[in-house]
Amino acid sequence: MYNVKVYVTYKKSILDPQGEAIKTALHRMEHQDVMQVTVGKYFEMQIKDNGQNIDEQVNKMCDELLANVNMETYRYEITEAAKVEE
Amino acid sequence: MYNVKVYVTYKKSILDPQGEAIKTALHRMEHQDVMQVTVGKYFEMQIKDNGQNIDEQVNKMCDELLANVNMETYRYEITEAAKVEE
Amino acid sequence: MMTELTPTEIRDQKLYLQWGLSEDEYQQIQNDLGRLPNFTETGLFAAMWSEHCSYKNSKPLLKQFPTTGDQILQGPGEGAGIVDIGDGQAVVFKAESHNHPTAVEPYQGAATGVGGIVRDIFSMGARPIALMDSLHFGELNDAHTKYLVDQTIAGIGDYGNCMGIPTVGGETTFDSIYQSNPVMNAMCVGLLDVNDQQKGAAAGVGNSIYYVGAKTGRDGIQGAIFASTEFSDEHETQRSAVQVGDPFAEKQLMEACLELIHEHSDILVGIQDMGAAGLVSSSAEMGAKAGYGMEINLDTVPKRENGMIPYELMLSESQERMLLCIKQGHEREVEELFRRYDSEAVQIGKVTANKQYQLFFKNQLVADVPIHALVDEAPVYRQPSQKPAHISNKAGQWYPQIDNLTNTFEQILKQPTIANKSAIYERYDSQVQTNTISTDRSDAAVVRIRGTKKALAMTTDANPRYLYLDPQIGGQIAVSEAARNIVATGGIPLAITDCLNFGSPEDPESYYELEQATKGMAEACATFDTPVISGNVSLYNESNQQPIYPTPMVGMVGLIENLDWITTLDFKKDGDLIYVLGKTGDDFNGSEIQKMQDTDIHGQLFDFDLEYEKKQQQLVTKLIHQRLIKSAHDLAEGGLAIGLAESSFASGRGFSVKTQLTGGQLFSETQSRFIVTVDPENQTQFEKMAGNAATYLGVVGGQQLRIQASDSLLQIDLKQAQASWKGALEWQLK
Amino acid sequence: MKYSIIRFPGSNCDWDMFYTLQDVMNVTPVFVDYREEELPENTAAVFIPGGFSYGDYLRSGAIARFSPIMEAVKRFADSGRPVVGICNGFQVLTEAGLLPGALRRNDSLNFICKPQKLTVENSQTRFTSRFNLNQTVMFPIAHGEGNYYCDEDTLKKLESNQQILFRYQGNPNGSTDDIAGITNERGNVLGMMPHPERASDALLGGADGKLLFQSLIESVAQNI
Numbered sequence A, B: 001m002y003n004v005k006v007y008v009t010y011k012k013s014i015l016d017p018q019g020e021a022i023k024t025a026l027h028r029m030e031h032q033d034v035m036q037v038t039v040g041k042y043f044e045m046q047i048k049d050n051g052q053n054i055d056e057q058v059n060k061m062c063d064e065l066l067a068n069v070n071m072e073t074y075r076y077e078i079t080e081a082a083k084v085e086e
Numbered sequence C: 001m002m003t004e005l006t007p008t009e010i011r012d013q014k015l016y017l018q019w020g021l022s023e024d025e026y027q028q029i030q031n032d033l034g035r036l037p038n039f040t041e042t043g044l045f046a047a048m049w050s051e052h053c054s055y056k057n058s059k060p061l062l063k064q065f066p067t068t069g070d071q072i073l074q075g076p077g078e079g080a081g082i083v084d085i086g087d088g089q090a091v092v093f094k095a096e097s098h099n100h101p102t103a104v105e106p107y108q109g110a111a112t113g114v115g116g117i118v119r120d121i122f123s124m125g126a127r128p129i130a131l132m133d134s135l136h137f138g139e140l141n142d143a144h145t146k147y148l149v150d151q152t153i154a155g156i157g158d159y160g161n162c163m164g165i166p167t168v169g170g171e172t173t174f175d176s177i178y179q180s181n182p183v184m185n186a187m188c189v190g191l192l193d194v195n196d197q198q199k200g201a202a203a204g205v206g207n208s209i210y211y212v213g214a215k216t217g218r219d220g221i222q223g224a225i226f227a228s229t230e231f232s233d234e235h236e237t238q239r240s241a242v243q244v245g246d247p248f249a250e251k252q253l254m255e256a257c258l259e260l261i262h263e264h265s266d267i268l269v270g271i272q273d274m275g276a277a278g279l280v281s282s283s284a285e286m287g288a289k290a291g292y293g294m295e296i297n298l299d300t301v302p303k304r305e306n307g308m309i310p311y312e313l314m315l316s317e318s319q320e321r322m323l324l325c326i327k328q329g330h331e332r333e334v335e336e337l338f339r340r341y342d343s344e345a346v347q348i349g350k351v352t353a354n355k356q357y358q359l360f361f362k363n364q365l366v367a368d369v370p371i372h373a374l375v376d377e378a379p380v381y382r383q384p385s386q387k388p389a390h391i392s393n394k395a396g397q398w399y400p401q402i403d404n405l406t407n408t409f410e411q412i413l414k415q416p417t418i419a420n421k422s423a424i425y426e427r428y429d430s431q432v433q434t435n436t437i438s439t440d441r442s443d444a445a446v447v448r449i450r451g452t453k454k455a456l457a458m459t460t461d462a463n464p465r466y467l468y469l470d471p472q473i474g475g476q477i478a479v480s481e482a483a484r485n486i487v488a489t490g491g492i493p494l495a496i497t498d499c500l501n502f503g504s505p506e507d508p509e510s511y512y513e514l515e516q517a518t519k520g521m522a523e524a525c526a527t528f529d530t531p532v533i534s535g536n537v538s539l540y541n542e543s544n545q546q547p548i549y550p551t552p553m554v555g556m557v558g559l560i561e562n563l564d565w566i567t568t569l570d571f572k573k574d575g576d577l578i579y580v581l582g583k584t585g586d587d588f589n590g591s592e593i594q595k596m597q598d599t600d601i602h603g604q605l606f607d608f609d610l611e612y613e614k615k616q617q618q619l620v621t622k623l624i625h626q627r628l629i630k631s632a633h634d635l636a637e638g639g640l641a642i643g644l645a646e647s648s649f650a651s652g653r654g655f656s657v658k659t660q661l662t663g664g665q666l667f668s669e670t671q672s673r674f675i676v677t678v679d680p681e682n683q684t685q686f687e688k689m690a691g692n693a694a695t696y697l698g699v700v701g702g703q704q705l706r707i708q709a710s711d712s713l714l715q716i717d718l719k720q721a722q723a724s725w726k727g728a729l730e731w732q733l734k
Numbered sequence D: 001m002k003y004s005i006i007r008f009p010g011s012n013c014d015w016d017m018f019y020t021l022q023d024v025m026n027v028t029p030v031f032v033d034y035r036e037e038e039l040p041e042n043t044a045a046v047f048i049p050g051g052f053s054y055g056d057y058l059r060s061g062a063i064a065r066f067s068p069i070m071e072a073v074k075r076f077a078d079s080g081r082p083v084v085g086i087c088n089g090f091q092v093l094t095e096a097g098l099l100p101g102a103l104r105r106n107d108s109l110n111f112i113c114k115p116q117k118l119t120v121e122n123s124q125t126r127f128t129s130r131f132n133l134n135q136t137v138m139f140p141i142a143h144g145e146g147n148y149y150c151d152e153d154t155l156k157k158l159e160s161n162q163q164i165l166f167r168y169q170g171n172p173n174g175s176t177d178d179i180a181g182i183t184n185e186r187g188n189v190l191g192m193m194p195h196p197e198r199a200s201d202a203l204l205g206g207a208d209g210k211l212l213f214q215s216l217i218e219s220v221a222q223n224i
């Protein structure tokens, strides 16, 4: 069993309207020292070991579903888990 | 300067329909070994050091804005950065 | 990061070819300038002379369209067309295609398509009051198409919903030809006080050019060029960054611009949105239109990213930006106004007398070209045209095979193109602004004009299958069906906008389709006195050498002079009499039932008579004005059987009908027909007025759909039929 | 007496509320900008209209609640006077802590706009006195995040205090216990996802919403 965490964010050059709106809101709340905010998506997955390369599988999931590579990038972390956490 | 990463997810007790939908989609794509998917929000922030406790500040941002503590939980990571990345 | 080639490197390495300029065009630029163009200048010409901006291939064909009329205040050439509707008010509308961006990133592609068309409308001074769409996708049998549909709908919905503009209608069809080249067209309708009418012109030496709205990033650079070249899987990696929409920023920008227009018109000289080819096309067009030159200081342009070069700044297609020309001396007022809406307003240049278009960057003159060369002197091409091999001249008529009429009927109800579209339109806020009188209960959507007794009827229509079989007749039908929809709701057609979605003009067969379709549309527009007041051309819709069906979307708006004339398609009362207006023939080629039974369409398209169509429509208008009919529904895809069923489903009332037609003919798609219902009290009067145009069918009532045809019987429980029709699309989208 | 309609950047049902109050209900609405720090004098009731305040970025209503005017709205509510949040307004009121619970994304994950039948669960309040108990009414809904959530303790309290005013018939969005509209404990703050202002003109398909405005306007008149 693997625990996989995937982080998807917009590519650098892509507008992030949410990030901007949140930054402005934080400034209004007196957190003026926040210089930049980027908003992304975060996925936690549990994947059963099926004998195939886990990296390849996760890459495929990201490329085909979790991210749109035309505008987003992703990174992930894979840790091995002995068994399913409840 | 601090780099801060915040992860916001629904509380365990709350159904996450988005996670379910993504799991179903992954299964259709032949990734049947995905056992569970949770979807959350992910924020990257750059915060200028203002001499005040950074943990306290981030906690406050999360409690008041980034998460709705009625239904969400959050965790964060803070790393010190020498200067603003370009 | 882009590197700028020198003028000689551009010539030697033929960079201009990569950017879509031909050898001749490159030569013409040299003649215009009297020297080699530099990197920035080459980019400006490539963008401005692309099909998307210059219409170089379609212009001669667009000339066929009637564009003027007593009611027309503004024809093509501005952000949107304008039609007078009396009482000092006018309706403003236009449609736009975003097919390629939608194929690449459906959510953002569709969203920014909506954002763009909304800017066109408020740039004219109008408040947007409605949105519509026209969508054509591949068959719903693969995961990618389902994803495309879902995300396109989400993108359209989220943008319009957030802007507070109701999306009141549209159309959606499914056919494998659109598999990897979907069609996404959006139309926006606005309401204007005639006194507020604006133009996109920058006149008056010394007046200020203002950039307002979002910052410029590297989004969609080469978008205009990209939209004008063919799409094939190999180019995947060449795609430039997708544009992301920010409807919230646009809402703020719209409110600011409308306040400027309504309350400070004395200082506003011109306004235009930054659409395709962003800053260059908006600024150059505004200057050229007014007969002036312009200078722009690129250092002042608000930037989202570091290190952008002039080429990128000029061609970026970042969204939610507008360009204004403001009277000299009133800069403060404008800046202050936009600040109140958290929107940026920055002076980036001024109007000059010398008719040159000049760009400064880091204190250097980086582009200096005659403004008219850029805007008005793009070459115009008449391409070779050849009738496609598949267009048949054989009169052979295909006939449906019907073993069990009721089963065939239920099967056709479930075809995604016929099935109820609530799984789509319930994801759009159709009610905001509280003026929406009818969406799915009438052939055209109906939106009232607050404070008057009037309403607007609006519809989008295309029937690509007919156009594929015969582009000219298909073009006539597209306009006619739109008019029929308007008339059935009690409106008088005013004018149309269009999106011409076709294949490559360099392919003689695709060019033939474009040529013939526009000819047919023009003929129909002349017949109905509905000039073309705006539109958009999207060519090169093909993937891997396969063009889509010719798909001219017609967006039509009509005026309902009196709220009492609003007519919906639902049956009103048990016992009402049902008539069909118009004759039914054996018209199956290109029909829904042909597609269902043969999986493709073929044969020669049926005949069509514009004059007869017009007479039928005039009759319906007369019947409505005399209050002789209680419901009206035009017959389209699926024919009489489907038309009756739709009126039944919308009302929850069954019907019992008897006809001389065969079971097969119930699905014939003969044009120029309506189903109407009549109160028994008015039967004599109705029959007198309708004469032999009307054929009595039966009565409304009960909980069964029952059609006794000459050779067979259709009978089904209303609830069961309705469930099939209502659930089919939702189920197939899962 | 004035009926104050709060306008945030991105509010878009502000005019709908305005026209309903002015043209249908014949009372005097006024717009109040989110940057104001005080409500107009003589404010009889506060309306927070639907829309997408701050684009609904992050979570709907999350950013709007930090607007200067919200302090004044809180004071107004604390003094026992009526505050009504419709759709985005409901979301703002929960985010601001003026109403319990939260609004999640619809369980279908899709925005939904359609006519929706509701059951009136309590007709003894200042917002619902014109309705009958258990009456079925039709109000349009139009939201992407209308899936009401609260924990069990809160739900029990809502029930025992009769704070639930409207329930959906045929739950469209996954809301806990079919909840469509609630009040605070004191009964002076109402939040609901369905749009009464879209159901106040028969020409547009129904006028059940007028009963809600009538109830409120009458209660205001009685309190003077």
Ligand SMILES: Nc1ncnc2c1ncn2[C@@H]1O[C@H](COP(=O)(O)OP(=O)(O)O)[C@@H](O)[C@H]1O
Binding pocket: C132, C133, C134, C135, C167, C168, C169, C170, C171, C172, C417, C418, C421, C424, C425, C428, C439, C440, C441, C442, C443, C445, C485, C636, C637
């Ligand atoms: N993509 C869409 N967006 C909005 N409304 C749509 C869309 N597709 C279909 N509709 C609506 O669904 C209803 C039925 O559409 P359609 O089957 O094309 O009707 P008709 O053939 O009578 O014009 C209409 O109210 C139409 O506006």
Ligand SMILES: [Mg+2]
Binding pocket: C171, C461, C481, C636
């Ligand atoms: Mg149609």
